[in-house]
Every structure is written in structure tokens, then in C-alpha cells.
Amino acid sequence: MIYQRIPPQPALQAFVKEYLLLHFVYDPAKPTLVKAFPPLPEHGLEFFPKGLVTSDNPLTGEVKKAPRNAVFGQQVSRINFVMPAEDYVMIRVIFHAGGLFRLLRIPLTEFTDKKIDAEAVINQEVRQVNDRLANTINYREMIAIVEHYLLGKIRRVKSDIHAADKIGAILLHNPTRFSLDWLADQACLSPRQLERKFVERMGIGPKLFGRIARFHKAFLWKEANPEADWLSVAVKFGYTDFHHLFKDFKEFAGVTPNTLLSESARSPEKVLRLT
Template identity: 75%
Template sequence: MIYQRIPPQLALQAFVKEYLLLHFRYDPTNSPLVKPFPPLPEHGLEFFLKGLVTSLNPSTGVEKIEPRIAIFGQPVSRINFKMPTADYLMIRVIFHVGGLFRLFRIPLSEFTDLKVDAESIIGQEVRGINDRLANTNGYSEMLAVVEYYLLSKIRQVRADSHAVDQIGQLLLHNPTSFSLDWLANQACLSPRQLERKFVERLGIGPKLYSRIARFHQTFLWKEAHPDADWLTVAVHFGYTDFHHLFKEFKEFAGVTPNTLLAQYALSPEKILRLV
């Protein structure tokens, strides 16, 4: 199995945070693998080169097969992904805050909590990229094809980054309590303008984005520090108490903190050996 996060080349670093490369082979006689995917602060573009994923929203019961080339907006709901058996290969392009909006000029408010067919949004050109990816030899060549496409798009970009993008980066790395008026002042905007621009470029408002960012940081930290008790974790990340943290986990993951950790431990990247 390959599960690797790869930084972009220098010319793309203002737009692209990283690539996620996932490739595994799995015995089709075994039960399908399921990956819990609670909200995290990211959005991007995905290429499914081998195999497709079936997604299930536990809160709504909606189940669907995801498109082969997909744009995904900011998630706000827990999704379970049922991974295909046999051979699966995916490349995910994860953008910096505001990067996807700047590159394709598409309001992220239209894609909140959604994964949609990229060809219907950014044109048939992206289908050709997928065809080229299918005929590559090796992971490096695949990434080169994706980067060539992204570079061609960057050359057409006119809009530079906005102050709201910097606010988003601030909340991504420091998702603590804040005053909306203070944030708006930092961006030289009114609170209403900040909210509107934030939703346009990230899909959700700054308060919800900050909550999701903190939830994600908390979960990753606890996973890396299994011996830490939940009260210590809650205090470390600025929750008022354990019950506050517990409530956030129930809202974003639909389960208790310990249950989510147990489910996450059964993700493909956790239980499969490297190939």
C-alpha cells in the first residue's frame, strides 16, 4: 500500500498545499474496507485512476458512487467511504485556503459538503488529464501530469490572494475563540463583507471553519498521543471542558471520541501493509 503526502513544486505552492497519493491492492474475497471521514478543513480535486468509492452519509442515509474526477468542497458532515476491493489508486490535490477559488473562479459555497463531477464544472479538458494519467508509468509521472495541468491553469489566473485567504490560514492554524469584528478589521472589511467573502472562497463562515479546524487538530493530536486523557486534550485545545469537546465530536463525527478513534483505526491506511 502507498499512502503518501507529497508537496507541490515551487511554482504551485501559492495554490496547492499538498497531494495525497493512495494506492492499495486488496483481496476481493474479504469484506470491503470502510474509512470514516469526519469534517476536516480542506477542499480540492480528486482523480480516481483505479476503482471507485461508494460514500454513505450516516445522518441522512444517502449512499452514492463518487465520480471518477471530482471537485470536493468544504465538508461539514461525517461521511463513510466504502473502498473498492482489488486495485485502487487515487490522487487528491489539496488546495490552500482560497486556492481552488482563485484557480477556477468557482464559488465554494456551491460545493459545501459535496463531491461533484469535475468535468461538469471545469470543462472536458480535465477528462483528457485523467486519460493521460491512465497511461503513465509510475507515480512520479502521474504527479507530473497533474502538475502540468495545474500550471497551465495558474498562467490564466488574474485574481491574486485576498485578505480573507490570510484570515482562513490564521484560523486553520490557530482555531481559537475570536471576535468576528476583530477578524473583519484585520481584513479591512465589515463583518458582513468578511462573512460573504469567506463563504464564497471557503464554502462556510469563519466560525464554523474555525470549529472544524479545531476539531480536526484535536482528533489528530489525540490519535498521536493515545495516553493523554480527554480532559487534558480538551483543555489543551481550548474547549471549556470535556462535555464541550464531547458535543463537538457528536456533531461532526456522529459518535463519541473513543468510538471515532476505534473506527479510524480500521481505515485502509491503518490496517494494510505497504505494497
């Protein structure tokens, strides 16, 4: 099994944060693998050259297959991914804050909490990229194929990083309880201007984006520090108390903090690494 985060080449670093490469072959006779997927503060592109996951929204009950190539926006609700019992390869291109908007020039509100067929949004080039990915077993070549495609797209992008993108980067790095007025001051914009531009370029407002980023950081830190109690986690990440943290977990993950830890321990990348 391969589960690897890969940095982009220098020419793409202004747009792309990293790639996530996942490859496994799973025995269909074994129990189905399900990945609990609460919101992450990220957006980008996904390629599925082999195998397709099925997404299950526990809130709405909607179940559907992922498109072969997808544009994904900012997730705000929990999804369960039912993993295929077959040869499965995924490459996720994770952009910096505002990077996907700069590439597509489409308001990111169109993609909030959605995965949309990339062929319908961009063009059929992405299908050709996916076909090339499916015809190689070399991981370096896979990343090279994706980067060649991205370089061709980014060379035609003329827009620069906006102040709202920089606020997104601030919230990703340190998602504490900044006021909208303070953030707007850092961007040299009015609060209304910042809110409008941020929503356009990130798909949601800065307050919600910061909450998702903090929830994600808090959970990752707790996973890495299992001996810490939840109150210590809450204090470390700027929650007023444990109940404040608990409320965010229930909103974004739909379960208690400890239940999410248990679900995460059964994630495919963790289960398969142990076998």
C-alpha cells in the first residue's frame, strides 16, 4: 500500500500545496473499508485512474459514485467514503488558499461541499491525463504527468494572489479566534470586502473556514498526542472550554471526539498499513 504526501516542483509551489497519492489492492472477500471524512480546510483536483469510491452523506442519506476526475471545493459536512475492493489509485492535488479560484476563475461557492466532474468544469484534457495515469505503474511518472498538465494550465493564469488568499493562509497556519475586523485590517480591506472576496475565492466565509481549520488541527494534534486529555486540546487550540470543542466535533464530524478517534483508527490507510 502507498499513502504518501508529495511536495510540488518549484514552478508550481505558488499554486499547489501538495499531492496525496493513495494506492492499494484490497481483497473483496475481506470486510468493506470505510473512511470517515470530516471537513478539511482544502480544495483542489482529484484523479482516479483505477477504482472509484462511493460517497455516503450520513446527514442527507445521499449515496453516489465519485467522478473519474473531480474538482472538489471546501467541504463543510462529513462524508463517509466506501472504498472499492479492487486495484485503487487516487491522486489528490491540494491547492493553496485561493489557488483553485485563480486557476479556474469560477467562484468557489459553485463547489462548496461538492465533487464535480472535472471534464464538465475544465475540458476533456483531464480525461487524457487520467488515461495516461492508468497506463503507468510508476509513481514518479504519475506525479510528472499531473504536473505537466498543471504547468500548462498555470502558464495561462494571469491573476495574482489576492489579499483574501493571504488571510486564508493565516487561518490555516494559526486558526485562532481572530475577529473579522482584525482580519480585514490585515488585508487592508473593509470587513464586507474581505467577506465577499473570501467567499468567492474559498467557497465559505473566513469565520467558518477558520473553525474548520482549527477543528482539523486540534484533531490531528490529539491523534499525535493520545495521552493528552480533550480539555488540554481545547485550551491549546483556543476553544473556550471542552463543550465548545465538543460542539464543533458534533457539527463537522457528526460524532463525539472519541468516536471520531475510533473511526479514524479504522481508516483504510491505517488498517492496510497494519496488515
